[in-house]
Amino acid sequence: MALGPWTVTGPWVPSQTSDALRRRYTRSIIVLAAILLPLLGLTILVGEPDTYFHAALNFINTFVASKGGPAWIGQAVLIIVPCSVVLTLIQVLPVFLVWWEMKIAAHIQVRLGPMRVGRFHGVLQTIADGIKLLLKEDLVPEGADKIVHFIAPLVAVAPALVCFAPIPLGHAGLAPVKLDVGLLFVLGVSGLSVIGLLMAGWGSNNKYSMLGGLRAAAQVVSYEIPRVIALLPVVMWAGSLSLGQIMDKQAGLWAGFLPKWFIFYPVVGQISFIIFLISSVAETNRTPFDIAEAESELTSGFHTEYSGMKWAMFFMAEYAYMFLACALGAVLFLGGGGALHPKLSFIPSYVWFFGKTFFLAFLFILFRWSYPRLRVDRLMEFCWKFLLPWSLANVALAGFLFLMMRSR
Template identity: 40%
Template sequence: MIAPVLGIELNYWQETLLRSLGILAVVLLPAGTFVYLFLFKMVSFMQSRLGPMEAGPFGSMQLLAEVGKFLQKEDIVPERADAKLFKLAPYLVVSTVLLVYLAVPFGPQMTFVTNFNGGIFYVLAVSSISALGVLLAGWSSANKYSLIGGLRAAGQLIAYELPMVLAVIGVVIQAGTMNMSGIVAAQANGSIFGFDGLGNPYFFTQIIGFGIFLIAVQAELGQTPFDMPIAESELVTGYITEYSGMRFLLFFIGEFASAGAFAAVAATLFMGGWAVPSAWADLDSAWFNLLGPLIMLGKMMLIGGLIFFVRFTFPRFREDQLQKLAWTVLIPISLFNILLTTILKVAF
């Protein structure tokens, strides 16, 4: 991937280093953008206030100030905690985000790992690893509130992974491939009733799957109205109650980096990813290795804005309402969407 983009020959260690730096940039830049635009500014405007304004122009350096604050705090491990697992949990959560980004294409040659055929299967598989990190954090803290939060989070993640997977199946059926780059190409080269000026973004034909996917993402992220695992009024921030300093910062980064990762996956599956309709430009051009990430970032911002608008608008579900929505509403609708997609695929 790196050599075709740069137009130079690189040694293996040089290419590995550039891949690692690229992954870090892909993880941290959207996460930082989400924090500033949505957490600091959008919610402030929704509540008729300015938000942070002191650190940098319009508060643009506030995130760096927050990071500096957490790095200076003491890293405390509770006396009765399982120290090894307690320290491991936040790194496990953050590493899940890195694994998800590995298979997301950002341009014609901008895939960070081999462009393999089971890309979407891989993404959905590794995204579930975060449940282990959350459960470890809750159990190893030796705190009853943390344990309850970890158990709630694990039950919630398991319940909403199934609707997420079923929502993606409709896209796989329509595209005829699980390759992430293939799904992007199918949307860019497709047409709607013979008109190819817009391609065929699955946002239109898979609108049911798109809605289910975003609801499941909201639950996977533990964001309102699905924030039962960290309900402040009940569990004192749940599974992260005992964390401080750098490890608390990792959970904070992991939350917004995960939002960016799921937004990237949603943009790839339902909005054409890094590509524009093939009628607009030659998508094999090397220029799209530069334009593709910018196009993808714009689509991620749209989806991220929707995710955080819901977070700051709706009240919290009760635990029984949360589970009932997944098992009695979302799963039957997603199965109906698969059936409808299959019929239309065969018929047309």
């Protein structure tokens, strides 16, 4: 019997042989290399951005001085320019991170993801989404606490932006603000966002939102503790809370090939890193710890009743925190802007920093798309009964190890 007019061939017909697939992947790798290698060459040519900035600053200072202007102009430029650069960066990064996550998720899930907007693999998809969100109607549910509902996204997103102030985006000189207590500042300020989530949950007049907000508060506050304690060995060893100093302490090589990154410190480094990674995923409310949003349980958790740009602000805060966690991981455990080998240090430090950060972000995305979600009470048990004891034991172990190293 002949095939009917409805005969179609599905995506699984044998035309997709392993040979064809291999050719496709080879081509993708060539295309990616053709894009990334020239970019890398450009960064090597340009070099570190702060040299240009300091040259410009010197020029402004001498110019102002020659005209008899006040000296605060130079200081204002010194503060305003790096901060606005970082602020812009933090607002643009989610755009890239979201697209990146969409593409990685798509390839994990045997599909293509966005392919249309922006011609090349949907690179402009997130921008189109952003425009859509801007134009969306801003709904406030009846019976909601209007003021709390309005302020909540601001409270959630503002600390996320402030947190980036002391992060060195490359070598120690690339931090917008040089703080001696940088690590403390980041950990302290990032904890404030949970107030925004709680306000969103409470102010929405929605039971699902309230459950989500309460879950978020419980989770973020709990996971803060093992996360901070996991970072104690790093501080103990570096003897400083300044992120730049911690990073500089990781320069150099062991046995000629292994960089002195904290993750390579025997036992202590690995335990610290794993606890930090797990609790960072929990802090950023991402799967497998996304119980605050928990789509299948609470529809969207605390941001169920948000739409348009208010929703986008929660979204931006989430991705900014994800990037912050990855940046912290890169600075504290992977040597930040330091090169893998001194011979590779011709590549500018910010390339190393962003490379390491995006590698960690890739891990976050990988976790999200391969694991199911934990249950609330199991999540708490995991934090208090597993992560916390281990992080405390790790501090003791680290103290012992560093004492041994010093006495020798």
